[in-house]
Amino acid sequence: xxxxxxxxxxxxxxxxxxxxxxxxxxxxxxxxxxxxxxxxxxxxxxxxxxxxxxxxxxxxxxxxxxxxxxxxxxxxxxxxxxxxxxxxxxxxxxxxxxxxxxxxxxxxxxxxxxxxxxxxxxxxxxxxxxxxxxxxxxxxxxxxxxxxxxxxxxxxxxxxxxxxxxxxxxxxxxxxxxxxxxxxxxxxxxxxxxxxxxxxxxxxxxxxxxxxxxxxxxxxxxxxxxxxxxxxxxxxxxxxxxxxxxxxxxxxxxxxxxxxxxxxxxxxxxxxxxxxxxxxxxxxxxxxxxxxxxxxxxxxxxxxxxxxxxxxxxxxxxxxxxxxxxxxxxxxxxxxxxxxxxxxxxxxxxxxxxxxxxxxxxxxxxxxxxxxxxxxxxxxxxxxxxxxxxxxxxxxxxxxxxxxxxxxxxxxxxxxxxxxxxxxxxxxxxxxxxxxxxxxxxxxxxxxxxxxxxxxxxxxxxxxxxxxxxxxxxxxxxxxxxxxxxxxxxxxxxxxxxxxxxxxxxxxxxxxxxxxxxxxxxxxxxxxxxxxxxxxxxxxxxxxxxxxxxxxxxxxxxxxxxxxxx
Numbered sequence: 001x002x003x004x005x006x007x008x009x010x011x012x013x014x015x016x017x018x019x020x021x022x023x024x025x026x027x028x029x030x031x032x033x034x035x036x037x038x039x040x041x042x043x044x045x046x047x048x049x050x051x052x053x054x055x056x057x058x059x060x061x062x063x064x065x066x067x068x069x070x071x072x073x074x075x076x077x078x079x080x081x082x083x084x085x086x087x088x089x090x091x092x093x094x095x096x097x098x099x100x101x102x103x104x105x106x107x108x109x110x111x112x113x114x115x116x117x118x119x120x121x122x123x124x125x126x127x128x129x130x131x132x133x134x135x136x137x138x139x140x141x142x143x144x145x146x147x148x149x150x151x152x153x154x155x156x157x158x159x160x161x162x163x164x165x166x167x168x169x170x171x172x173x174x175x176x177x178x179x180x181x182x183x184x185x186x187x188x189x190x191x192x193x194x195x196x197x198x199x200x201x202x203x204x205x206x207x208x209x210x211x212x213x214x215x216x217x218x219x220x221x222x223x224x225x226x227x228x229x230x231x232x233x234x235x236x237x238x239x240x241x242x243x244x245x246x247x248x249x250x251x252x253x254x255x256x257x258x259x260x261x262x263x264x265x266x267x268x269x270x271x272x273x274x275x276x277x278x279x280x281x282x283x284x285x286x287x288x289x290x291x292x293x294x295x296x297x298x299x300x301x302x303x304x305x306x307x308x309x310x311x312x313x314x315x316x317x318x319x320x321x322x323x324x325x326x327x328x329x330x331x332x333x334x335x336x337x338x339x340x341x342x343x344x345x346x347x348x349x350x351x352x353x354x355x356x357x358x359x360x361x362x363x364x365x366x367x368x369x370x371x372x373x374x375x376x377x378x379x380x381x382x383x384x385x386x387x388x389x390x391x392x393x394x395x396x397x398x399x400x401x402x403x404x405x406x407x408x409x410x411x412x413x414x415x416x417x418x419x420x421x422x423x424x425x426x427x428x429x430x431x432x433x434x435x436x437x438x439x440x441x442x443x444x445x446x447x448x449x450x451x452x453x454x455x456x457x458x459x460x461x462x463x464x465x466x467x468x469x470x471x472x473x474x475x476x477x478x479x480x481x482x483x484x485x486x487x488x489x490x491x492x493x494x495x496x497x498x499x500x501x502x503x504x505x506x507x508x509x510x511x512x513x514x515x516x517x518x519x520x521x522x523x524x525x526x527x528x529x530x531x532x533x534x535x536x537x538x539x540x541x542x543x544x545x546x547x548x549x550x551x552x553x554x555x556x557x558x559x560x561x562x563x564x565x566x
Contacts, residue, residue: 001176003152016185019048020373022050025059026195030051032365043374049141054557058131059131060146060561065268067122070121073356075360086125086132087124089238089261090120091122091123096112097243101294113423127564149167165185166184166557169181190378194339197342198320199539201554219328223320225271225510227314229314251411255274274405279451280447280501301462316469317536319536320543322354326399327433329346330344335379335380338365346398368382403430403433467512477535477556487551494528501546503528505545515529
């Protein structure tokens with residue numbers, strides 16, 4: 001049944017009215033909610049705020065490195081230490097390595113540009129920080145609905161955003177309501193703030209509808225893949241932050257790694273690959289596994305022959321990140337709503353940080369929305385939000401890094417030199433701007449023009465396959481539901497992607513969702529099988545599919561990963 005048919009049979013949907021509706025309980029969404037309630041309390045006013053979260057709880061879908069710059073948190077909640085915020089491990093040392101296949105060259109710290117220095121920052125689990133932020137928000141009176149994904153944008157007759165509707169529950173694989181069917185509900189707001197994270201499902205619709213990206217560089221993305229390990233104390237150095245570039249990626253591919261020593265003998269290790277890579281044979285997941293075998297990296301996980309206890313992998317996850325920076329930032333307001341955090345693309349790729357930007361933009365948006373509601377306005381543009389951003393320290397920071405990602409289209413060597421010049425020599429006072437014109441998916445070359453890549457088999461101790469990795473991400477979806485990974489044209493994968501690009505879906509997905517398997521109805525042919533239950537909601541397929549045929553939509557509420565300590 002179509003949505004219109006469902007509404008005709010089971011509707012109308014229940015509607016709830018709020019001053020501000022927020023989509024996404026990440027750092028941006030929760031900071032928006034907290035700031036709104038703070039302002040109301042300061043002025044002895046009332047403002048109703050609701051936050052929708054597709055994960056089973058706040059933090060369940062949050063994945064980040066992460067080193068956190070507390071600058072914005074200091075502004076939002078100055079007493080965060082006394083309130084028990086989980087920022088427990090300050091960075092004690094930075095190390096930046098250029099890797100060859102067997103060796104490493106460390107950049108002297110005095111030569112590191114400021115963007116790679118982390119004094120005063122903290123190694124955190126952003127998921128744990130988000131859980132804490134949710135507690136602060138609820139303590140201020142914010143309503144949070146976990147397990148309720150916003151599946152549809154609602155519009156007023158004048159074209160402004162009215163609010164959102166949550167997805168229906170209990171729709172079977174055949175698209176028909178089951179005995180467990182529940183109709184979604186509508187949440188109407190005077191303003192609706194979208195904080196879904198990178199490549200948000202509703203955000204991309206709004207950007208297209210209101211032409212918010214017109215005149216901007218195409219957004220650029222990376223895929224970040226991460227594992228959480230517990231290692232022997234003899235190999236653990238609390239507060240050490242290691243970043244690398246170079247091997248195993250070719251020089252024409254943007255990317256690098258991070259290895260952070262958190263508290264309690266935990267380390268987080270991750271790998272980022274720019275989704276503008278050109279070789280369709282590349283697998284970001286396999287590049288990450290191969291990276292861990294480098295002698296300077298595997299040392300942290302080994303040592304059993306020296307009496308050290310075996311390292312233990314605790315969790316795995318993957319998430320797309322925005323990397324285009326200020327030059328790719330769309331217009332962030334439209335009639336009735338706004339984009340905040342990574343939904344818009346505020347991440348500073350040069351610093352490998354986005355949580356401070358998410359918090360700050362949430363605050364700025366909240367201040368504009370609060371003033372508008374108190375003035376009796378609704379459903380118009382919150383022009384004060386982008387105006388205040390342009391006057392903020394965050395705009396200054398992002399402007400200094402505006403060319404970072406763009407230089408990488410000229411290769412690692414040029415990008416490294418120019419980043420050093422812009423950040424170290426010019427100290428961010430950059431007189432030029434470098435633009436890019438191609439979207440990430442358009443950069444993929446035909447398979448025949450690229451060299452195949454042979455990846456080693458996993459050993460099950462240091463390197464692993466996708467399915468065992470997805471297992472420890474605690475990913476789960478209700479099986480009897482329509483696949484949330486949809487195809488505009490089901491013939492495209494085998495008609496175009498397989499013959500031209502050698503089926504890149506099977507490699508760019510870090511969760512084993514896409515497989516080309518024998519077609520039982522056509523001897524000698526293959527078909528695309530979609531294992532939607534494996535999806536970790538990273539959004540890579542929605543970004544990198546060369547034909548833009550895959551569209552990620554929201555599954556039933558609560559589905560997806562349930563990250564612990566990530």
